[in-house]
Amino acid sequence: MSSFENEGPVRVSFEGDIAQVRIDNPPVNASSQAVRAGLLKAVEVVNARGGVHAAVLSCAGRTFMAGGDISEFDGPAPEPHLPDVLAAVEASRVPFVAVLHGTVLGGGFELAMCCAYRVAVSGTRFGLPEVRLGLIPGAGGTQRLPRLIGAEQAVQLCALGKQLSAEELLDLGGLDLVVTKGALDEAVSQFVANLPERPQALSQRDLPQFPQQSYEKLEGLVRKQAKGAAAPLHNLEAVKWASEMPFSEGQPRERALHLALRDSAESRGLRHLFFAERAAAKPRILKGVSAPHIQKVAVVGGGLMGCGIAMALLAAGCDVIMVERDDAAAHSAKERLKGLLDGALSRGKMSIEAVESALQRFLATADYAQCADVDLAIEAVFEDLDVKRDVFRALDNVVRKDAILATNTSYLDPILIFEGVTWPERCIGLHFFSPAHIMKLLEIVRLPTTSDAVLAAGFALGKRLGKVSVACGICDGFIGNRMLAAYRRQADYLLADGCLPEQIDAAMRGFGLPMGPYELQDLTGLQIAWANRQRQAETRSPNERYIPFGDLLCAREHFGQRSSRGWYQYREGERAPLADPEVENMILDWGRRNSVVRHTFTTEDIVARIMAVLINEGFLIIEEGIASSAEDVDLVQVHGYGFPRWRGGPMAYAREIGLEDVSRHMEAVAAQSPNSWRIAKALAL
Ligand code: T1G
Numbered sequence: 001m002s003s004f005e006n007e008g009p010v011r012v013s014f015e016g017d018i019a020q021v022r023i024d025n026p027p028v029n030a031s032s033q034a035v036r037a038g039l040l041k042a043v044e045v046v047n048a049r050g051g052v053h054a055a056v057l058s059c060a061g062r063t064f065m066a067g068g069d070i071s072e073f074d075g076p077a078p079e080p081h082l083p084d085v086l087a088a089v090e091a092s093r094v095p096f097v098a099v100l101h102g103t104v105l106g107g108g109f110e111l112a113m114c115c116a117y118r119v120a121v122s123g124t125r126f127g128l129p130e131v132r133l134g135l136i137p138g139a140g141g142t143q144r145l146p147r148l149i150g151a152e153q154a155v156q157l158c159a160l161g162k163q164l165s166a167e168e169l170l171d172l173g174g175l176d177l178v179v180t181k182g183a184l185d186e187a188v189s190q191f192v193a194n195l196p197e198r199p200q201a202l203s204q205r206d207l208p209q210f211p212q213q214s215y216e217k218l219e220g221l222v223r224k225q226a227k228g229a230a231a232p233l234h235n236l237e238a239v240k241w242a243s244e245m246p247f248s249e250g251q252p253r254e255r256a257l258h259l260a261l262r263d264s265a266e267s268r269g270l271r272h273l274f275f276a277e278r279a280a281a282k283p284r285i286l287k288g289v290s291a292p293h294i295q296k297v298a299v300v301g302g303g304l305m306g307c308g309i310a311m312a313l314l315a316a317g318c319d320v321i322m323v324e325r326d327d328a329a330a331h332s333a334k335e336r337l338k339g340l341l342d343g344a345l346s347r348g349k350m351s352i353e354a355v356e357s358a359l360q361r362f363l364a365t366a367d368y369a370q371c372a373d374v375d376l377a378i379e380a381v382f383e384d385l386d387v388k389r390d391v392f393r394a395l396d397n398v399v400r401k402d403a404i405l406a407t408n409t410s411y412l413d414p415i416l417i418f419e420g421v422t423w424p425e426r427c428i429g430l431h432f433f434s435p436a437h438i439m440k441l442l443e444i445v446r447l448p449t450t451s452d453a454v455l456a457a458g459f460a461l462g463k464r465l466g467k468v469s470v471a472c473g474i475c476d477g478f479i480g481n482r483m484l485a486a487y488r489r490q491a492d493y494l495l496a497d498g499c500l501p502e503q504i505d506a507a508m509r510g511f512g513l514p515m516g517p518y519e520l521q522d523l524t525g526l527q528i529a530w531a532n533r534q535r536q537a538e539t540r541s542p543n544e545r546y547i548p549f550g551d552l553l554c555a556r557e558h559f560g561q562r563s564s565r566g567w568y569q570y571r572e573g574e575r576a577p578l579a580d581p582e583v584e585n586m587i588l589d590w591g592r593r594n595s596v597v598r599h600t601f602t603t604e605d606i607v608a609r610i611m612a613v614l615i616n617e618g619f620l621i622i623e624e625g626i627a628s629s630a631e632d633v634d635l636v637q638v639h640g641y642g643f644p645r646w647r648g649g650p651m652a653y654a655r656e657i658g659l660e661d662v663s664r665h666m667e668a669v670a671a672q673s674p675n676s677w678r679i680a681k682a683l684a685l
Pocket of ligand 1: 027028030063066067068069070071082103105106107108110129130133135136137138139140141275278279
C-alpha cells in the first residue's frame with residue numbers, strides 16, 4: 001500500500017484502485033481550516049492519480065466530522081471555505097464513499113451529502129444543529145438536505161434541531177447502507193467493489209414546490225418552539241429556497257445569511273454558552289484531581305426534592321437508600337418515587353427494564369444504619385438549620401469516614417449545617433433545582449474545608465447525572481437564588497412606584513422569560529420568599545427600601561395558585577392568572593399611605609431596570625468570588641431560571657448592550673430606591 005506523505009489532519013493512501021482518505025482532527029474532527037485545506041488537496045490527489053475506482057472517506061476517533069470548527073466563528077472565515085471544498089468532493093470524477101459513525105453533524109453532514117455514496121454504522125446520528133448556535137448551515141445543508149430527504153423532513157432537522165438515526169435516514173433514502181460496527185470493513189469492501197450506478201449529485205436535483213399548507217403548519221411549529229429566537233425561522237426560510245430556486249442560487253444565498261448570522265448577538269450568545277457548558281464541567285482547579293467513585297447514595301428526605309434527586313441518581317445507575325423519619329414516611333416516599341418512575345415510563349423517558357432495574361437498586365427505610373456503606377449521603381429535608389444538623393449528626397454516626405456528606409440547602413449556610421461533623425473535608429453542597437430529575441442546573445457549593453477530591457466527586461456525579469454543574473462559594477442564595485432575590489426586589493420597587501404585576505410579567509415574558517416574576521411566585525408559592533424575608537429581617541439594612549406587598553398577601557394566606565389567590569386570582573381548577581383588583585387596591589393604598597408619587601414605566605424601562613439589577617448582582621457575585629466567571633453566572637440563569645438561551649445569559653446580554661448602558665440604568669435604579677443597592681465595580685464606570 002503506497003501512501004502520500006501529506007501532512008496535517010487529512011491523509012490519503014491507496015490500496016490497489018481504492019483511495020483511503022482519512023481525517024484525524026481530535027476531538028470531533030471539526031472542519032478546521034487545516035481539515036478543509038487537506039480535504040481539497042485529497043480530492044486533487046485522488047483525481048490526479050488515474051485508475052482510482054473510488055475514494056473511501058472516513059474519520060478517526062469517536063465520530064465522523066461533527067461540524068465546522070465553532071472556535072473559528074468569531075473571526076473571518078479563512079480559506080478554503082467549506083462550500084468550495086464540498087463542491088470539489090461532489091464534482092470529483094472519482095466517486096467518494098463516506099463511511100459514517102458517531103455524530104455526523106453540521107458541516108460533517110454537509111460533507112457526507114456531497115459524497116456520491118454514504119455507508120453508516122448502526123447507531124450513528126445525523127443532524128444540522130446550527131440552529132442551536134443561532135445559525136443556519138453554511139455549506140449547502142439547507143439546500144442539499146431537502147433534495148435528499150424532502151423539504152418537510154429537512155425543516156425538522158434544520159429549524160427544529162431534530163436528529164435522525166442511521167436507520168431513519170436510510171428509510172428516507174439518505175444512506176446506501178447501514179451495518180453493524182463489526183461488519184463495517186467487509187461491508188464497505190463489498191460495497192465499493194460493486195458500486196451501484198452513481199446517483200445524480202444533490203446540487204443538480206430539482207425539488208417540487210413546498211406545499212403551502214404544510215409550510216404554514218411548520219412555520220407555526222417553528223415559531224412556537226423558537227420562543228423568540230430568530231435562527232429557527234431563518235432555517236425554515238432557507239429550506240424553502242431549495243424548492244424555489246436552483247442550488248446555484250440557493251447556496252450562495254444560504255452562505256451569505258450564514259455569515260451574517262455568525263455576527264449576530266443570538267449566535268454569539270449561543271456559542272458563548274456552548275463553550276461555557278463544557279468549561280464549567282471541568283473546573284481548572286480540578287485538573288489532575290481524581291474523583292472517588294460514587295455508586296451507593298443515601299438520600300435523606302423523601303419529599304418532592306428528595307425523590308427527584310433519587311430519580312436522577314437511579315436513572316444514572318446509582319444505588320439509592322432513601323431515609324425517612326419513620327416507616328410510614330418511608331413507604332410514602334417509595335410510592336412517590338414509583339409515581340415518578342411510572343411517569344417516566346408513560347412518557348417514554350424510561351423503558352420498563354430501566355424502571356425495574358431502578359426499583360431493584362432502591363431501598364426506602366427509616367433506619368440510618370442502612371447507610372453504613374454509602375459513598376455519599378445527601379439531605380433534602382425541610383429548610384431548617386436544626387433539622388439539617390440533626391440529619392448530619394445521625395449520618396456522622398453510621399457512614400464510613402470517607403463517605404461524602406452533601407447538603408441540598410437553597411439558602412442556609414452549609415458551614416453552620418455541618419458544624420461538628422467529623423472529617424469536614426468530606427462536606428459539600430449539592431444544590432439541585434426542583435424537579436431535580438428534570439432541571440439541568442446543579443450548584444456545587446465548596447466549603448472552606450471541602451477537599452479537591454470531594455469537589456471533583458461532585459462534578460463527576462453532576463456529569464454522570466447529565467447536569468450542568470457550576471461551582472459556587474457561600475453566600476445567601478448562592479448564585480441563582482441570590483440573583484432571583486435581587487430581581488424580585490427590583491420588581492417590587494417598580495410595583496411600589498407605578499407598575500402592576502401584569503405589566504411587569506408581560507414585560508419580562510416579552511423579553512423571553514417563560515413567565516414573569518409574579519406569575520412565577522404564584523406558581524411556586526409565596527411562602528418561600530416570605531420565610532426568607534423574615535429570616536433576613538434582622539440583618540437587613542434599616543436604610544434599605546422595604547416593600548411589604550408579598551408579606552401582606554401572605555398575611556391574607558394568598559399564597560398563589562394553590563390557594564387560588566396570590567398576586568393574581570384563579571378560577572376554580574384553572575391556572576390562568578387573572579388580574580386581582582384587590583392586589584391593585586393594596587398597592588395603591590400603600591402608595592397613598594406612604595406618599596409615593598407613582599410614575600409610568602414603559603416596557604423598555606421595566607426590562608432595562610430589572611436587567612440592570614440582575615447584571616449588577618452577577619458582577620457582585622463574581623467580584624466576591626462566589627462565581628468564578630461570567631460564563632458560570634450565565635449558565636446558572638439559563639439552566640436554572642429560564643433565562644432565554646438565545647440571549648446567552650444576563651452577562652452575555654450585558655456585553656451586547658454595553659456596560660455603559662447597564663450602568664446608566666443601574667444609576668436610575670439606585671436613584672429610584674436610595675440606599676438599597678450596592679453597585680458592582682464593573683458598573684461603577
Ligand atoms: N467546533 C469546535 N469544537 C468542538 C465542536 C465544534 N463543532 N464540537 C465539539 N467541540 C469540542 C468541545 O468544545 C469539547 O472541547 C470537545 O470537542 C468535546 O465536545 C459548516 C457552520 C459532537 C455531540 O454544533 O454537539 O458545522 O472541552 O464535550 O459530549 O455549515 O460536541 O474538550 O476542549 O461536547 O461527546 C455544527 C457541536 C457546527 C456540533 C460530542 N456542529 N458539538 O459531544 O463531547 S456549525 C455542532 C456537539 C457547522 C457548517 C456549520 C458535541 C458532540 P473540550 P463535547 P460530547
